[in-house]
Amino acid sequence: MAKIIPTKTPMREQPAAQRVRNFDEVPHGYSLEEAVQEAKRCLQCKKPFCVEGCPVGIDIPSFITYIKEKKLREGIDRIKETNILPAICGRVCPQEEQCEKRCILGKKHQPVAIGRLERFLADWERNEGKAELPVVAKKTGKRVAVVGAGPAGITVAADLVKQGHEIDVFEALHEPGGVLVYGIPEFRLPKDIVFTEIDFLKKLGVRIHLDTVIGMITSLDELLEEFDAVFIGTGAGLPWFMGLSGENLNGVYSANEYLTRANLMKAYLFPKYKTPITVGKRVATIGGGNVAMDCARSALRLGAEESILIYRRAREQMPAREEEIHHAEEEGIQFNLLTNPIAYHGDGRGWLKNIECIRMELGEADESGRRRPVPVDGSNFMIPADVLVVAIGNSPNPLIPNTTPDIATTRWRTIETDPETGRTSKRGVFAGGDVATGAATVIQAMGAGKIAARGIQAYLETGEW
Amino acid sequence: MKIIDKKIIAPNVHEMTLAAPGIAEKARAGQFAIAIPNRFSERTPLTLADWDAGKGEVSVVFLEIGDATRDLAALTTGDEMYSFTGPLGQPFDIDKFGKVGLVGGCYGIGGILPAARAMQAAGNEVVAFSEARSSFLLYWNDKLEEAAHDVRYSTSDGSLGRKGHAHDLLAENLEEGEHFDRILAIGCTFMMYRIAQVTRPYQIKTVVSMNPIMIDGTGMCGACRLSIGGKTKFACVDGPHFDGHEVDWDVVLARRKAYLEEEIVAKER
Ligand SMILES: Cc1cc2nc3c(=O)[nH]c(=O)nc-3n(C[C@H](O)[C@H](O)[C@H](O)COP(=O)(O)OP(=O)(O)OC[C@H]3O[C@@H](n4cnc5c(N)ncnc54)[C@H](O)[C@@H]3O)c2cc1C
Numbered sequence: 001m002a003k004i005i006p007t008k009t010p011m012r013e014q015p016a017a018q019r020v021r022n023f024d025e026v027p028h029g030y031s032l033e034e035a036v037q038e039a040k041r042c043l044q045c046k047k048p049f050c051v052e053g054c055p056v057g058i059d060i061p062s063f064i065t066y067i068k069e070k071k072l073r074e075g076i077d078r079i080k081e082t083n084i085l086p087a088i089c090g091r092v093c094p095q096e097e098q099c100e101k102r103c104i105l106g107k108k109h110q111p112v113a114i115g116r117l118e119r120f121l122a123d124w125e126r127n128e129g130k131a132e133l134p135v136v137a138k139k140t141g142k143r144v145a146v147v148g149a150g151p152a153g154i155t156v157a158a159d160l161v162k163q164g165h166e167i168d169v170f171e172a173l174h175e176p177g178g179v180l181v182y183g184i185p186e187f188r189l190p191k192d193i194v195f196t197e198i199d200f201l202k203k204l205g206v207r208i209h210l211d212t213v214i215g216m217i218t219s220l221d222e223l224l225e226e227f228d229a230v231f232i233g234t235g236a237g238l239p240w241f242m243g244l245s246g247e248n249l250n251g252v253y254s255a256n257e258y259l260t261r262a263n264l265m266k267a268y269l270f271p272k273y274k275t276p277i278t279v280g281k282r283v284a285t286i287g288g289g290n291v292a293m294d295c296a297r298s299a300l301r302l303g304a305e306e307s308i309l310i311y312r313r314a315r316e317q318m319p320a321r322e323e324e325i326h327h328a329e330e331e332g333i334q335f336n337l338l339t340n341p342i343a344y345h346g347d348g349r350g351w352l353k354n355i356e357c358i359r360m361e362l363g364e365a366d367e368s369g370r371r372r373p374v375p376v377d378g379s380n381f382m383i384p385a386d387v388l389v390v391a392i393g394n395s396p397n398p399l400i401p402n403t404t405p406d407i408a409t410t411r412w413r414t415i416e417t418d419p420e421t422g423r424t425s426k427r428g429v430f431a432g433g434d435v436a437t438g439a440a441t442v443i444q445a446m447g448a449g450k451i452a453a454r455g456i457q458a459y460l461e462t463g464e465w
Numbered sequence: 466m467k468i469i470d471k472k473i474i475a476p477n478v479h480e481m482t483l484a485a486p487g488i489a490e491k492a493r494a495g496q497f498a499i500a501i502p503n504r505f506s507e508r509t510p511l512t513l514a515d516w517d518a519g520k521g522e523v524s525v526v527f528l529e530i531g532d533a534t535r536d537l538a539a540l541t542t543g544d545e546m547y548s549f550t551g552p553l554g555q556p557f558d559i560d561k562f563g564k565v566g567l568v569g570g571c572y573g574i575g576g577i578l579p580a581a582r583a584m585q586a587a588g589n590e591v592v593a594f595s596e597a598r599s600s601f602l603l604y605w606n607d608k609l610e611e612a613a614h615d616v617r618y619s620t621s622d623g624s625l626g627r628k629g630h631a632h633d634l635l636a637e638n639l640e641e642g643e644h645f646d647r648i649l650a651i652g653c654t655f656m657m658y659r660i661a662q663v664t665r666p667y668q669i670k671t672v673v674s675m676n677p678i679m680i681d682g683t684g685m686c687g688a689c690r691l692s693i694g695g696k697t698k699f700a701c702v703d704g705p706h707f708d709g710h711e712v713d714w715d716v717v718l719a720r721r722k723a724y725l726e727e728e729i730v731a732k733e734r
């Protein structure tokens with residue numbers, strides 16, 4: 001057996017100094033040669049642990065073999081049997097926590113770059129311009145409504161339309177895609193990719209109704225009169241604030257507002273696109289997850305002179321993907337770790353001027369096993385900033401539960417679902433994705449969509465609840 | 466969404482009617498929609514001023530003040546609106562209160578019309594206060610006179626009704642001993658602030674229709690947050706109507722100015 005190459009085939013990317021001034025994608029993707037080289041690292045395990053690590057169970061060794069044999073059509077078809085959004089997952093999946101974490105090579109060396117290979121195949125297909133339409137089963141005459149056009153809803157729609165059901169997707173915003181479109185920035189996930197996937201869905205016959213807020217223009221109960229089943233995939237879009245004084249000063253944004261302005265409304269192309277965003281000279285972001293990284297990295301690209309991250313724990317405890325933290329460091333984001341804001345101070349004219357912070361130190365481990373940060377008395381200090389982005393998390397939007405009293409929710413305001421079928425407490429209504437789990441990942445939302453699609457299929461066949 | 470009719474009803478004030486059967490069927494007094502006039506424009510909240518469920522039409526009234534409303538004004542009869550989402554927000558709390566005063570200024574003159582109809586239908590005595598700088602800036606007088614029992618005008622130049630503002634007129638009425646069980650005000654922030662000031666000593670429940678900057682209108686972005694009675698509320702889903710005596714007006718008036726600088730860049734382009 002040939003000697004194992006210990007490291008992943010590197011992926012070329014835009015140099016940091018250049019990319020911080022544009023919104024173009026950072027990594028360039030593999031060439032065919034690079035992909036084949038990386039594919040050869042895979043050991044083709046008899047019992048592939050990588051597959052167990054993937055929330056949708058993609059047949060990873062098989063698609064990697066096809067790459068090795070340069071049978072790209074077969075490779076992408078194999079992926080698409082289980083994952084309809086490979087171009088997206090290959091880019092934004094936290095692979096190091098999922099498939100790649102379980103890869104056997106990872107025990108001694110770097111794991112196989114599964115995500116990059118998945119992305120390679122998906123990009124190849126898109127560039128070829130001929131995504132093959134799967135066979136759609138004979139019309140069943142059943143109708144399913146999908147609320148929310150994020151990854152969970154898209155997955156349900158795709159899986160069920162293939163079974164021959166009629167699918168109508170209802171989306172509140174003027175673009176479909178959910179967080180993929182309004183949240184994750186262009187430089188990590190070009191929007192054209194998302195729109196190509198949505199187009200694919202339309203070609204399969206799925207109808208997408210934009211500008212339609214369920215709970216307002218149509219209630220869930222009204223949907224149930226018209227449809228045989230309803231899936232709720234409305235995400236976790238309600239932004240949290242910390243309740244600090246000065247939070248309503250001008251210049252203070254929630255991550256959702258900041259990213260929605262920048263991405264969905266294209267404020268980075270202002271003034272061609274007319275939605276403004278306050279660029280600021282010093283932008284501070286509060287939080288340590290992927291969302292915080294996206295905000296801090298967007299700030300520089302929008303034109304801020306300095307971008308500062310404020311996080312209450314240590315670097316090792318940041319929930320963001322290692323790759324994103326690394327990219328942020330390369331781009332010159334200043335990390336203020338073990339630091340927590342306690343108040344925001346204005347300039348006397350309604351604008352943010354200073355963030356009053358306190359130093360933290362790590363105390364005892366809490367239930368999650370992470371050492372809990374505790375404030376250091378009297379360590380208060382000021383961080384000057386004219387823009388602040390609060391990226392500390394989101395919870396599900398209560399609009400649908402509020403207008404549908406017989407849907408049970410948990411104390412975290414998520415919709416209660418049966419993990420095996422996606423059923424809610426209301427007959428004919430299923431849910432999945434962030435609305436059921438709280439903020440999670442794209443592939444987990446898709447996994448939940450797959451489960452719900454199976455649950456709906458069974459319900460439509462048997463009529464049993 | 467097709468624009469069925471678009472006209473100028475007073476200088477700088479536009480009325481637009483759209484084919485929106487779903488919204489027309491569901492709309493209730495006090496709700497709004499979000500319009501994107503063309504694909505480069507902002508998402509712009511507009512109060513639903515009139516609708517006809519039978520015909521499937523809704524009308525909005527807007528003032529051309531900045532970029533977004535200029536793009537709206539550029540659309541004409543027969544054009545397509547890029548995006549139009551509604552109804553959004555909570556409707557007005559409509560009940561039999563007794564005597565209700567509805568105060569409308571600028572776009573809010575349109576905004577109080579559905580409230581007048583609903584309040585009248587609920588058995589209230591409805592007094593509408595319509596204000597503008599001058600009589601030629603007032604609109605929908607006929608519609609209001611039909612929907613309310615009494616319409617009281619005020620103009621800054623005295624060309625119609627009382628000289629001054631609606632809050633001057635309301636203050637005068639209250640001083641004279643007239644009693645109102647409830648006041649609703651829609652219009653510019655400053656007008657609503659003044660109305661809330663006037664009614665405060667009389668402890669008349671005063672509902673104001675807040676108009677902060679909004680983006681999605683579904684509770685997702687937090688741009689529309691307001692401090693109401695010390696609590697943070699999202700105007701698009703919790704409101705837009707709030708008790709005017711609980712609104713933290715200082716914060717509201719400060720947030721108003723948020724995008725001044727960027728708007729100037731857009732204009733200089
Ligand atoms: C900034 C950011 C970065 C992220 N980065 C990553 C990453 O790198 N990798 C990763 O795996 N995950 C990432 N995530 C998480 C991931 O995006 C989410 O877990 C995933 O999108 C959830 O999918 P969903 O379909 O459940 O909901 P969403 O994507 O939130 O979609 C819900 C959709 O429902 C619509 N909707 C809501 N209410 C209604 C209603 N009443 N009527 C009609 N439509 C409605 C919304 O407008 C939205 O389009 C990130 C999240 C954010 C915010």
Ligand SMILES: Cc1cc2nc3c(=O)[nH]c(=O)nc-3n(C[C@H](O)[C@H](O)[C@H](O)COP(=O)(O)OP(=O)(O)OC[C@H]3O[C@@H](n4cnc5c(N)ncnc54)[C@H](O)[C@@H]3O)c2cc1C
Binds near residue numbers: 511576653705
């Ligand atoms: C729930 C709700 C309902 C609304 N209903 C209507 C309506 O029916 N008709 C209508 O004309 N407008 C309405 N508005 C206000 C309207 O959305 C704004 O006027 C519009 O967004 C301004 O966009 P612009 O780009 O044209 O102006 P901008 O360029 O954003 O603003 C131009 C100038 O007007 C000021 N300004 C901005 N927004 C407002 C505001 N909301 N009120 C007063 N001054 C403002 C700015 O500070 C600036 O000086 C409503 C707002 C809300 C939140």
Ligand code: SF4
Binds near residue numbers: 090098
């Ligand atoms: S979908 Fe995500 S977890 Fe699954 S194989 Fe692809 S990158 Fe890995």
Ligand code: SF4
Binds near residue numbers: 050105
């Ligand atoms: S675990 Fe790693 S080496 Fe084994 S099949 Fe999966 S990717 Fe290949």
Ligand code: FES
Binds near residue numbers: 678683687
């Ligand atoms: S407009 Fe976004 S939360 Fe209200």
